[in-house]
Amino acid sequence: MTLDTVILHGTLIDGTGAPRRPAAVGIRGRRVVSVGAAAGPAKRVIDAEGLVVAPGFIDIHTHSCAALLADPRGLSALHQGVTTHVVGNCGMSIWPAADMIRPFLERYGVERDWTDLAGYASRLRRRGTGVNLAPLVGHGTVRAMVVGEDDREPTPAELEWMKGLVAHAMEQGAFGLSTGLTYAPGCFATPTEIAALAGVAARYGGYYATHLRNEGGGLADAVQEAIAIGERAKVPVEISHLKAADRRWWGRVGEVLAALDRARAKGIDVAWDQYPYTATSTGLDFFIPAWAHAGGAQEMKKRLRADDTRRRILAEMRRSGKNWSEVLIIGCPEHPEWQQLTPPEIGARLGLGPEEAILEVVASETGEVKMANFAMCEEDVESILRHPVTLVGSDGVAAAAEGPIGHLRFHPRSYGTFPRVLGRYVRERGVLSLEEALRKMTSAPARRLGLSDRGVLREGMRADITVFDPARVADRATFEDPQRYPEGIVYVLVNGEPVLEEGRFTGRLAGELLVRGAG
Numbered sequence: 001m002t003l004d005t006v007i008l009h010g011t012l013i014d015g016t017g018a019p020r021r022p023a024a025v026g027i028r029g030r031r032v033v034s035v036g037a038a039a040g041p042a043k044r045v046i047d048a049e050g051l052v053v054a055p056g057f058i059d060i061h062t063h064s065c066a067a068l069l070a071d072p073r074g075l076s077a078l079h080q081g082v083t084t085h086v087v088g089n090c091g092m093s094i095w096p097a098a099d100m101i102r103p104f105l106e107r108y109g110v111e112r113d114w115t116d117l118a119g120y121a122s123r124l125r126r127r128g129t130g131v132n133l134a135p136l137v138g139h140g141t142v143r144a145m146v147v148g149e150d151d152r153e154p155t156p157a158e159l160e161w162m163k164g165l166v167a168h169a170m171e172q173g174a175f176g177l178s179t180g181l182t183y184a185p186g187c188f189a190t191p192t193e194i195a196a197l198a199g200v201a202a203r204y205g206g207y208y209a210t211h212l213r214n215e216g217g218g219l220a221d222a223v224q225e226a227i228a229i230g231e232r233a234k235v236p237v238e239i240s241h242l243k244a245a246d247r248r249w250w251g252r253v254g255e256v257l258a259a260l261d262r263a264r265a266k267g268i269d270v271a272w273d274q275y276p277y278t279a280t281s282t283g284l285d286f287f288i289p290a291w292a293h294a295g296g297a298q299e300m301k302k303r304l305r306a307d308d309t310r311r312r313i314l315a316e317m318r319r320s321g322k323n324w325s326e327v328l329i330i331g332c333p334e335h336p337e338w339q340q341l342t343p344p345e346i347g348a349r350l351g352l353g354p355e356e357a358i359l360e361v362v363a364s365e366t367g368e369v370k371m372a373n374f375a376m377c378e379e380d381v382e383s384i385l386r387h388p389v390t391l392v393g394s395d396g397v398a399a400a401a402e403g404p405i406g407h408l409r410f411h412p413r414s415y416g417t418f419p420r421v422l423g424r425y426v427r428e429r430g431v432l433s434l435e436e437a438l439r440k441m442t443s444a445p446a447r448r449l450g451l452s453d454r455g456v457l458r459e460g461m462r463a464d465i466t467v468f469d470p471a472r473v474a475d476r477a478t479f480e481d482p483q484r485y486p487e488g489i490v491y492v493l494v495n496g497e498p499v500l501e502e503g504r505f506t507g508r509l510a511g512e513l514l515v516r517g518a519g
Contacts, residue, residue: 003042004028004496010048010467014457015055015442017435025053027463030496035458044498046491048467052434055442055457056083056464056492057418058449060273061209061240061393063087065094065135069123070108070405072509074130074398079485079503080418081466083494084132084454084514085398086445089240090211091140091180095120096165100144100185103297107367108405117172121513128509130499131398132464134449135513136209137169139179139197140186151188151294159196166200173515175449176206178240181213181222182286184293184300191225195233202235205450205517209238215280216246216375223256227263230270238448239272241395242384245280245375247323253380257387264389271448273393274384276420278376279479281395281411284329284369285362289316304363317355324354328479331370331409332361339409340480372411372479382431385421391448392421392441401483412482416475419486423474434470450516467491 005027012023012035026034026042033039057080065087068074077085087093094101097115105112114120117135124133142165146158154162166177177198180186198208208230212222223239230237239260244253263270285293285300292303292313303309324343332338338346338361347357361369384390396414400406418441425431432440446455453462466489473488492500497510 001028001040003033003040005044005046005493005498006038006042007046007048007053007465007467008038010051010053012457013052013054013435013438015438015455017439017443019435020052023053025457025465027493027496030462032457032459032461032463046467048491050469051467051490052470053457053465053467054438055455056466056494057081057441058084058086058445058455059394059417060086060238060391060445060448061089061395062397063089063092063395064398065120065133066105066108066110067397067399067405068129068131068133069110069127071400071403072128072130073400073403073505074511075400075505076396076415076485077131077398078492078500078505079489080416081468081489081492082131082418083464083466083492083511084134086134086136086175086393086449088136088138088174089178089209091138091178091183091186093136093138093141093178095137095169096141096145098141098144100149100296101141103367107408117169117174121172124513129511129513130509131494131511133511133513134175134451135173136176136178137166137174139177139189139194140183142166142197143185143189147185149185149294149296151291153190154193159193162197163200166197167204170201170204170206170516173513173518174206175516176208177201178209180211182211182215184290187213187290188294191229195229198229198235199233202233207236207238207448208233209240211240215243217248219244219246219249219256220259223259227260227268227270231268236269236448237271239270241393242272242274242390243280243376244380245373250377250380253383257384260389271389271391273391274381275393275395275413275417276381276385276425277411277413278378278381279372279374279411280376281330281370281372281413284358284371287317287322287358288313288362301363304359310359313359314355317358326374328372328374329361329369330372330411330479330482332365333367334365335361370409382425382429385425386431390440391445392418394418399483401485406483409482412475412477412479415477415482415484416486419473419488420475422468422470423488427470427473451514463493463496465491465493
């Protein structure tokens with residue numbers, strides 16, 4: 001029987017960590033039907049001479065749920081060889097229908113016509129998607145739906161309502177619960193509240209993904225909080241973008257990794273992921289104390305203007321000891337003249353100190369100001385990446401350099417994470433073998449998600465496949481020019497459909513919304 005596609009002459013790395021070997025791969029419909037010798041005639045032949053043939057990469061930590069409604073192609077993902085994005089991370093999903101998510105949707109020009117995950121899935125199917133999506137339900141969104149953005153504990157009745165919303169999302173196929181404990185309203189939640197909701201996800205076979213409460217000086221305590229929640233809720237824990245984002249912790253990530261290893265030795269299921277950069281990226285209002293965010297963005301901006309609260313905010317920011325020269329404004333749509341400047345540089349132009357400059361920039365923009373925070377060191381990045389449990393996750397967005405969201409600027413990780421690991425950390429620095437790096441990008445995240453039919457290249461699996469040049473693969477995006485696609489990703493197939501051929505997008509939207517337990 002004729003194959004739809006056969007990949008010949010390539011070097012197969014199957015994603016399990018097993019050694020590379022020469023093998024042909026045959027595809028019929030949406031699945032791999034043969035691996036090994038060539039299996040007969042095919043409608044399409046891909047000559048992979050000199051190239052590696054691997055499972056499509058799974059990005060376990062992204063924020064692409066709205067972006068793919070605005071531009072369904074997901075080009076920055078496909079050009080990296082990524083075929084699946086896990087969305088709804090850091091406590092921020094665009095389901096259920098909390099008012100808090102409206103500004104986030106407006107940034108992408110998306111109007112909401114759904115109230116829950118099933119409604120979002122219907123919208124996505126009508127629009128199409130270039131990559132597969134695996135959704136989480138965000139604790140912050142759930143909390144905002146029930147409690148609002150206030151700094152208080154939920155009542156018993158409200159907590160039951162929140163648990164019901166999590167259960168509803170899990171019944172509609174969500175893979176787990178996420179939290180963003182440095183962001184409002186997640187930062188107002190106690191471990192007891194979080195464990196109660198994570199326990200709901202656990203009952204459905206889901207996991208708990210957490211942006212820790214502190215990634216700087218309080219890193220060790222924040223890691224212990226995540227471990228304790230996992231133990232209490234009996235839920236697998238995925239620590240998002242593990243890092244030491246404070247000079248006081250540089251060189252000490254080994255202590256954190258040792259604590260995590262001890263927890264795993266006790267039988268607590270805790271894992272983590274990482275992006276391969278020394279700069280974080282989030283909203284500039286991250287530096288404004290948590291209490292000032294109570295009530296939402298507009299209430300926060302009122303506090304920036306009121307003399308008494310402004311003085312208190314500035315005092316706390318100054319006490320932090322932060323080196324503001326490490327912060328770079330990368331997205332400021334209404335004031336592009338501030339982009340690529342640091343707070344001290346903006347302050348010099350405005351006649352303000354750096355802390356006051358931050359408040360001025362935040363208050364002056366209608367939406368969110370994006371910044372990069374150069375707070376990590378290269379040695380720690382390598383130490384974390386080297387650990388066998390570490391997965392690769394971009395913390396990025398499926399974007400495009402042109403089209404409906406081409407005007408938006410993101411951290412270069414949205415365009416470069418996976419090729420950067422393969423080029424810089426495998427080929428150039430030898431931190432990982434190629435087989436181990438690919439395991440962290442394919443079978444390991446698939447196992448975390450419970451995707452039994454993706455992440456390994458063998459017969460019967462979904463034909464999500466990436467073919468790349470190991471001698472050439474490299475990231476090209478920088479903080480100055482973050483929208484440059486990487487090099488060396490030659491072919492990508494999603495569910496058996498070729499979506500990238502000779503490095504060019506074919507126009508096919510072959511992705512789908514994945515449902516927990518369906519693989």
